[in-house]
Amino acid sequence: MNGVPNESDRRMVxxxxxxxxxxxxxxxxxxxxGGNQVLKKGPWTSAEDAILIDYVKxxxxxxxxxxxxxxxxSRCGKSxxxxxxxxxxxxxxxxxxxxxxxxxxxxxxAKMGNKWARxxxxxPGRTDNEIKNYWNTRIKRRxxxxxxxxxxxxxxxxxxxxQQSKNVNEYSYSDKQPNxxxxxxxxxxxxxxxxxxxxxxxxxxxxxxxxxxAASNMLNQRIGSLHYPFTNPMSCVKHLRDSENLxxxxxGTDSDGLSTYEHFLFKPSGKIKQTFGLGYPYDPDPNGESxxxxxxxxxxxxxxxxxxxxxxxxxxxTVKLExxxxxxxxxxxxxxxxxxxxxxxxxxxxxxxxxTTVSLQSECISPRNSGLLEALLHEAQTLGSAKKxxxxxxxxxxxxxxxVAECSGVSISExxxxxxxxxxPLGRSASxxxxxxxxxxxxxxxxxxxxxxxxxxSDNILVTAKHVSSPNVVDKGISxxxxxxxxxxxxxxxxxxxxxxxxxxxxxxxxxxxxDLCNEYKxxxxxxxxxxxxxxxxxxxxxxxxxxxxxMP
DNA sequence: AAACTAAGCAACCGCCAAACA
DNA sequence: ATGTTTGGCGGTTGCTTAGTT
Numbered sequence: 370m371n372g373v374p375n376e377s378d379r380r381m382v383x384x385x386x387x388x389x390x391x392x393x394x395x396x397x398x399x400x401x402x403g404g405n406q407v408l409k410k411g412p413w414t415s416a417e418d419a420i421l422i423d424y425v426k427x428x429x430x431x432x433x434x435x436x437x438x439x440x441x442x443s444r445c446g447k448s449x450x451x452x453x454x455x456x457x458x459x460x461x462x463x464x465x466x467x468x469x470x471x472x473x474x475x476x477x478x479a480k481m482g483n484k485w486a487r488x489x490x491x492x493p494g495r496t497d498n499e500i501k502n503y504w505n506t507r508i509k510r511r512x513x514x515x516x517x518x519x520x521x522x523x524x525x526x527x528x529x530x531x532q533q534s535k536n537v538n539e540y541s542y543s544d545k546q547p548n549x550x551x552x553x554x555x556x557x558x559x560x561x562x563x564x565x566x567x568x569x570x571x572x573x574x575x576x577x578x579x580x581x582x583a584a585s586n587m588l589n590q591r592i593g594s595l596h597y598p599f600t601n602p603m604s605c606v607k608h609l610r611d612s613e614n615l616x617x618x619x620x621g622t623d624s625d626g627l628s629t630y631e632h633f634l635f636k637p638s639g640k641i642k643q644t645f646g647l648g649y650p651y652d653p654d655p656n657g658e659s660x661x662x663x664x665x666x667x668x669x670x671x672x673x674x675x676x677x678x679x680x681x682x683x684x685x686x687t688v689k690l691e692x693x694x695x696x697x698x699x700x701x702x703x704x705x706x707x708x709x710x711x712x713x714x715x716x717x718x719x720x721x722x723x724x725t726t727v728s729l730q731s732e733c734i735s736p737r738n739s740g741l742l743e744a745l746l747h748e749a750q751t752l753g754s755a756k757k758x759x760x761x762x763x764x765x766x767x768x769x770x771x772x773v774a775e776c777s778g779v780s781i782s783e784x785x786x787x788x789x790x791x792x793x794p795l796g797r798s799a800s801x802x803x804x805x806x807x808x809x810x811x812x813x814x815x816x817x818x819x820x821x822x823x824x825x826x827s828d829n830i831l832v833t834a835k836h837v838s839s840p841n842v843v844d845k846g847i848s849x850x851x852x853x854x855x856x857x858x859x860x861x862x863x864x865x866x867x868x869x870x871x872x873x874x875x876x877x878x879x880x881x882x883x884x885d886l887c888n889e890y891k892x893x894x895x896x897x898x899x900x901x902x903x904x905x906x907x908x909x910x911x912x913x914x915x916x917x918x919x920x921m922p
Numbered sequence: 923a924a925a926c927t928a929a930g931c932a933a934c935c936g937c938c939a940a941a942c943a
Numbered sequence: 944a945t946g947t948t949t950g951g952c953g954g955t956t957g958c959t960t961a962g963t964t
Contacts, residue, residue, distance in 0.1 A: 486952055
């Protein structure tokens with residue numbers, strides 16, 4: 370039997386309680402139960418633990434509400450159960466997670482999402498709470514470091530437990546495990562490995578977030594009217610938020626008259642769709658008019674999105690962002706780091722986080738750390754509304770995070786220019802940097818890829834690369850403001866242009882990050898794009914390149 | 923040395939579903 | 944069939960500690 374744990378008592382219990390032998394005396398923070406007895410809240414004392422342990426020895430687990438009756442313990446049944454389950458029950462494993470456990474957690478989370486209890490079932494001696502805390506801490510750490518939540522080489526295999534769900538439409542999205550979703554509608558997905566997504570990984574994993582306004586504002590303002598292909602409205606939030614980490618590219622059509630920028634913000638469905646059109650080899654419907662199982666799956670796939678989702682809730686009215694606060698809130702800030710922080714900080718970020726390096730776009734749009742950028746976005750949005758023209762409305766635009774830059778035809782380069790981007794890491798206007806160091810990508814009006822003409826999956830990657838450049842940008846000889854997009858085009862496109870573009874990209878990075886950092890990128894081997902994305906030009910296994918902090922102590 | 927910040931952890935809360943009356 | 948109780952789960956909060964400025 371586990372003795373009375375007492376590290377927590379020493380640490381958590383207010384000093385005036387530690388020596389208290391009477392658990393009845395302290396009623397601080399308590400509440401009355403049915404019998405008007407004050408139920409204590411807060412940290413458990415050793416005395417309380419002893420009572421609870423004694424009770425369980427005699428009566429066994431369960432019937433937790435009876436604990437109070439039988440023992441006089443002023444704790445509600447829930448609290449007793451929790452205390453027992455998380456701290457007092459025998460065979461609990463204490464201490465830090467082993468590397469094996471950590472790996473297992475990562476894999477389980479990739480499969481299950483935030484199903485802590487289910488994950489705990491795979492980790493004997495570990496509690497759901499422990500796993501949850503670990504994961505949240507891990508997320509925090511990795512997001513701060515700009516790292517993807519999952520190592521790219523992690524395998525996401527369909528587990529038997531995921532066979533339960535047969536029809537995604539029967540369930541709220543939030544309840545679905547990624548693979549469950551993938552299996553919806555009898556859509557069989559073979560073992561999924563991250564390698565399948567490597568081509569997108571760099572940009573997917575850390576492609577940035579919407580601006581802060583994204584989730585809440587999007588939902589508050591638009592969700593209600595969205596034709597959103599998810600059964601659970603809250604899934605919009607999840608998708609939006611998940612997609613923050615995702616996708617370099619959107620492929621929406623501007624059917625509702627929203628400006629491009631608005632589309633980006635308010636039309637997540639397009640975003641999601643395009644996301645999955647990017648190159649998932651099993652997507653049976655790359656054109657994406659219907660929501661494929663994959664589409665429904667991936668947005669919430671922790672594995673694929675490097676995001677997490679949580680339970681659903683109504684979105685009408687006040688939107689409660691359900692993700693653990695730490696799971697997303699810092700993403701923006703990190704993403705922005707490269708742009709907003711000092712060069713050194715940016716450098717650290719880039720060194721630590723190759724994926725982040727390919728998502729400069731996000732950095733460029735996140736307002737989290739920049740009032741200016743927030744203003745920029747706001748203005749862009751305003752302009753977007755003001756500038757809306759019939760032609761704009763009719764154009765079938767691909768909305769990408771990068772395209773956000775074009776907010777209603779105004780490239781972010783231009784916008785940054787307007788603001789003179791005082792926070793550019795190198796003291797230069799980010800826009801000028803982009804303009805100068807990002808190459809024009811041949812290409813493509815967004816109209817080249819109307820929704821109905823979305824290329825087959827084999828082409829999607831290329832499409833993605835092309836779409837990141839906007840008509841405006843190309844026409845003006847202005848490069849897209851998205852190095853990640855650029856990267857995508859460079860890495861994902863084949864042919865002689867690749868080397869050239871890559872070189873240009875490296876130069877752009879050099880400008881942005883300083884030559885030293887750029888050297889890291891110049892080491893990028895001339896490998897197939899997917900390899901490059903996978904390894905980010907560093908070790909072939911990006912997981913191995915993660916900072917020690919991210920490899921877990 | 924003090925103030926501040928981040929990390930880690932324990933516990934609570936609200937919701938949900940199953941069991942029971 | 945309906946209402947209540949109970950247990951479980953996931954998200955969030957708040958506290959302590961450790962590290963940094």
